[in-house]
Amino acid sequence: MARVLVGVKRVIDYAVKIRVKPDKSGVVTDGVKHSMNPFDEIAVEEAVRLKEQKIANEIIAVSCGPQQSQDVLRTALAMGADKAIHVEVAGAEYETLQPIHVSKILAKIAQNEKVDLVIVGKQAIDDDCNQTAQMTAGFLDWPQATYASKIEKKDDHIVVKREIDGGLETIKCKIPAVISADLRLNEPRYATLPNIMKAKKKPLTKITPKDLGVDVSPRIQIVKVEEPPVRQAGSIIPDVDTLVTKLKEKGHA
Amino acid sequence: MLVKTFSVFSKNFIKYVPVRRLSSVPTFAKDYLQVKRGPYKTLDEQDVRFFRTLLEENSLIEDRCDLEKYNVDFLKHLRGCSPLVLRPRTVEQMSKILSYCNNNLLAVCPQGGNTGVCGGATPVFDEIIVSTEWLNSVIHLDETSGVLVCEAGCVLENLHNYLNDYDLMMPIDLGAKGSCQIGGNTSTNAGGIRLYRYGNLHGNILGLEAVKADGEIIDCMNTLKKDNTGFHLKHIFIGSEGCLGIVTKVAIQCHPKPKSIQLAFLGAQNFTKALKAFKTAKQELGEIISAVEVMDHETIKFMWEHTDTTSPIGDYPIYLIIETSGSNEEHDQDKLNKYFQKCMDKHFVLNGVVTSSPSKSEQIWGLRERVAENFYKDGYVFAYDISLPLENYYDIVTEMKEYLGEKSHRVFGFGHLGDGNLHIQISVQKFSTDIMNYIEQHLYKRVNELNGSISAEHGIGFLKKQYLPLVKSEANMNLMRSLKRVMDPNGILNPYKVV
Known part of the structure; x- marks a missing residue:
């Protein structure tokens, strides 16, 4: 029976229209609806399924971020995680928090909690970094199975189907290991009301990176954040001849 | 998982239903109810020439x-034979079109987004279609009063998005x-899901501008909340x-966008229990309720078979x-939790999910909102839109199921429970006038007996015209x-x- 750690990040909900701050220092987050990173939801779901198959016996959800990160931890608990750890990083520190910091934090907690599997989403939809799983594996010196679309436990190892360019790759790796969840791994369940109620009684502990001995001082400086260029309006032309002329003018024909 | 078990079952054992693809050609409207063409003039080259001089290029579709x-x-139930679509860009052009048509006895079919479900916007014979799609600018928004003035052709979703930037809706x-x-x-x-909270358009449209059949422009524009002068022509x-x-053109009262929106999807054992849950919601949630919808399991099954989306809580x-x-998330969530606890304790509901996440809400609303656009995949779907007193609300679905027996492969109901408005759908393999009469005569008789309405929000249009005298003196x-x-x-x- 394995102990599983899942990383969950609080991000702006994907159905919300993103607005850039007027001073170009970042995007507007105040009063904007946040949710769990969709790939992390898949990671939580997979952990819960492992528990349902009696492969896992305990699921620990971890989130690094401000106080509100506890919301996504509660969701993870309602989905089926057993306990949650909130690593509080707030304010300016959070704005420059990068996968390298998070990986160090996750690796440290993985060691402290003696987990056998770390499952995280393949990337967060806000910064699109796609680095946390790989670096966590690096810090722990564990094997990594990234972009998983199927996970099976066989004896003392796991068999993971990975989504790669042009097909699927099946790999076998030893446990302990780090897995990153791809889109087709599963369809996450909704947190039902009875489970949301139960989740309120599950333990949630708050720590700081300092407690873990992880330095989260910034390694980057955000120069500017800009919106993508606005698409130019099209025009309707009367016939094919005009189209050909226009294309020639623009050097396309 | 529970959901998947049922789903696999239903997919393998579903009866063969002829799927009407987008390429299918529906019946001509004129043959549908055997109507006779009125004494109108047939469009000729001279008329088209007039419209060409009146409107700019691309405004005519031939x-x-x-x-x-x-x-x-859009349901592919009806087909007209209009030879011409006109798309005016100004009210003056609209006025000139109508005045010309009126003088020359040319019949006109006004059309907006063509999403009506009673054939009201589909030509029956060769009426000229006058589309409002190019009358599509927002004219003014008063951010303080929340009154939006815009042209008739603005697409509803575009208006939603436009208002979003001003924290209005x-x-x-x-x-x-x-x-x-x-x-x-x-x-x-039109009704829809916000009617429960904000009332219908008679209340929310403060003013409008319309063009009469003879081309005269009637200006009832008004952006005041109160204006009690003369007959209320709007x-x-x-x-x-x-x-x-x-x-x-219309002036609409818009509302501040709520800061907290919570959506609950609840499962109940039967309709009576669901009704109790609704009653409890009115007491416990009071002023924050903004929509109350109901769906039966057959509707979820329909969605699963045709779209692969399904209930988030199982069957x-x-x-x-x-x-x-509402305006305070904590307050709303707290209320909802208490409400839910009460419903669970009394077994009014057996399970449920609640979410404040916009993406999750979109998925859940999708289950309800996307039903109609999938009708065409289920054979021929007779879609009815009735109002009933709540105690009889769902009985009609069971009753129609029994009444139709083998004649229909699916009878399903969903609707705006909060408004007593039920959408009942009857799927048959193929359209025939016999089956239509068989269904409608019984259904409308029952609705009348139960003091309901044969059209709660869809209107009368072409398809329900013959039944209007049944319910109006x-x-x-x-x-x-006379009007x-x-x-x-x-x-x-x-x-x-209509009449």
Whole structure:
């Protein structure tokens, strides 16, 4: 029976229209609806399924971020995680928090909690970094199975189907290991009301990176954040001849 | 998982249903109810020449392929044979078009987003289609009062998005929001999921501008909340389905966008329990309820078979969707939790999910809102839109199921429980007048006996015209006909519809 750690990040909900701050220092987050990173939801779901198959016996959800990160931890608990750890990083520190910091934090907690599997989403939809799983594996010196679309436990190892360019790759790796969840791994369940109620009684502990001995001082400086260029309006032309002329003018024909 | 077990079962064992793809050609409207063409002039080259000089290029559509989109209703139930679509860009052009048509006895079919479900916007014979799609600018927004003034062809969803930047929202929301236009919504007095909270368009439209059949522009524009002067003419154009005039501009009271929106999807053992949960919601959630919808399991099954989306909580006979809109998330969540606890304790509901996440809410609303656009995949679907007293609300679905037996492969119901409005759908393999009469005579008789309405929000249009005298007295019918004669003496506006 394995102990599983899942990383969950609080991000702006994907159905919300993103607005850039007027001073170009970042995007507007105040009063904007946040949710769990969709790939992390898949990671939580997979952990819960492992528990349902009696492969896992305990699921620990971890989130690094401000106080509100506890919301996504509660969701993870309602989905089926057993306990949650909130690593509080707030304010300016959070704005420059990068996968390298998070990986160090996750690796440290993985060691402290003696987990056998770390499952995280393949990337967060806000910064699109796609680095946390790989670096966590690096810090722990564990094997990594990234972009998983199927996970099976066989004896003392796991068999993971990975989504790669042009097909699927099946790999076998030893446990302990780090897995990153791809889109087709599963369809996450909704947190039902009875489970949301139960989740309120599950333990949630708050720590700081300092407690873990992880330095989260910034390694980057955000120069500017800009919106993508606005698409130019099209025009309707009367016939094919005009189209050909226009294309020639623009050097396309 | 529970959901998957049932789903696999239903997919393997589903009866063969002829799927009507987008390429299927529906019946001509004229053959559908055997109507006779009125004494109108047939469009000729000279008329087209007039319209060409009046409107700019591209405003006319004569190509047969391009016309198809306007000649066929979105459910693919009906097809007209209009040879021409006109798309005016200004109210003056609209006025000149109508005045010409009136003088020359050319019949006109006004059309907005073409999302009506009673054939009100589909030509029956060769009526000229006058589309409002190019009358589509926002004219003014008063951020303080929340009054939006815009042209009739603005697509509802575009208005939602526009208002979003000002933290406001439209008082109306429909499944068809991506295509339907505010002018069409006004002309049909469209309902939708926000009606429970914000009331219908008679209340939310503060003013409008419309063009009469003879081309005269009637200016009832007003952006005041209160204006009690003279006869309230705007109401004559709201819900008259383009038979008395074409709406070209509206002023709408918009509402502040709620800071906290919670959506609950609940499963109940039967309709009686769901009704108790609804009653409890009114007591416990009070002022924050913004929508109350109901769906039966057959509807979820329908969605799973045709779209692969399904209930987020597994299988239950009846589902309730309750949306709350408020200004304080903590307060709303707290209320919802207490409400839910109470419902669970009393077994009014057996399970449920609640979410404040916009993406999750979109998925859940999708289950409800996207039902209609999948009708065409289920054979021929007779879709009815009735109002019933709540105690009889769902019985009619069971009753119709029994009444039809083998004649139908699916009878399903969903609707706006909060407004007593039920959408009941009956799927058959193939359309026939016999089956239609068999269904409608019984259904409408029962609705009448139960003191319901045969059209809660969809209107009368073409498809329900013959049933209007069943539910409106002779005196009412006569007054409606006189009004029509006064406003449109030649009967050129949307003929063969409503009265």
